[in-house]
Amino acid sequence: MEKLGNPQETIAVLQKYKFNFQKKFGQNFLIDTHVLDKIVTSAQVNQEDCVLEIGPGIGTMTQYLAERAGKVIAVEIDKALMPILKDTLQPYDNVRIINNDILKVDIQSLVEEENQGKPIKVVANLPYYITTPIIMGLFESHVPIYSITVMVQKEVADRMQVGPGTKDYGALSLAVQYYAKPEIVANVPPNCFIPRPNVGSAVIRLTRHEIPPVKVADEKLLFRLIRASFNQRRKTLVNGLNNSSELSFGKEEIVMALEEMQLPATIRGEVLTLEQFGLLSDILSDRKK
Ligand code: SAM
Helix, strand or coil, X not given: CCCCCCHHHHHHHHHHCCCCCCHHHCCCEECCHHHHHHHHHHCCCCCCCEEEEECCCCCHHHHHHHHHCCEEEEEECCHHHHHHHHHHCCCCCCEEEEECCHHHCCHHHHHHHHHCCCCEEEEEECCHHHHHHHHXXXXXXXXXXXXXXXXXXXXXXXXXXXXXXXXXXXXXXXXXXXXXXXXEEEEECHHHEECCCCCCEEEEEEEECCCCCCCCCCHHHHHHHHHHHHHCCCCCHHHHHHHCCCCCCCHHHHHHHXXXXXXXXXXXXXXXXXXXXXXXXXXXXXXXX
């Protein structure tokens, strides 16, 4: 079999197996060899690496990864793709396919088993309907990860990368930047996929920080504050935090904390930096004691 990555080979495989695309699984397969090269190169995959691929589809990117990595673990939810993957990945003896929902896989145990607990690299053309839960799940579970290089919706990539004061800035920006350094490495138009998605896409590399850029006493509180601040974006920070069901701070307490930071009581969450959220979290957690 020819290597996948161009439209002809992809269509031939899909026809051979009479494959029907499942919209509910966010199936948009890559058919551009330059983009595939770009993703794998940006992920800096080498022979020492164990790579986790989420959603291999018909195995196009898996082939590229298998040629450069020591080992590839590919987790695919769609059972109908199993016979196809068996066929397209048959030449590679360093690939393990797991037929499961990535959100149900115990990735920690998998990393223990396959890579002796050493950090892995995650590389994927993600199903867009669950981009955020996948990325946040990987970070929050503290699975040893060196980097995550993924294709996502362009708008989501922008949100991960921006700072305060812009319309795209939000809970996702702060959460991602707490855990990793984000860099958009390529913009990818819809015609690089079959079928074409309705949105533009981008490849983003998230290189995990060894130490978070902000040190806080209570990480859970920091994330609750961030979520509450952006849940009601148009409200002031004081009202957003006061209204949150996840928090139990009174308005006065919050105003005093802001005063301590020399910030006005009318400020909105969307202008605070990660460092300022960190400081607010520490002041409020001190008051709880
Ligand atoms: N990697 C392939 C490519 O680039 O051509 C396919 C990418 S496609 C955007 C996303 C893939 O993720 C599909 O194969 C889809 O079936 C799979 N998928 C969707 N939801 C999933 C889940 N919860 N767990 C694992 N795989 C999933």
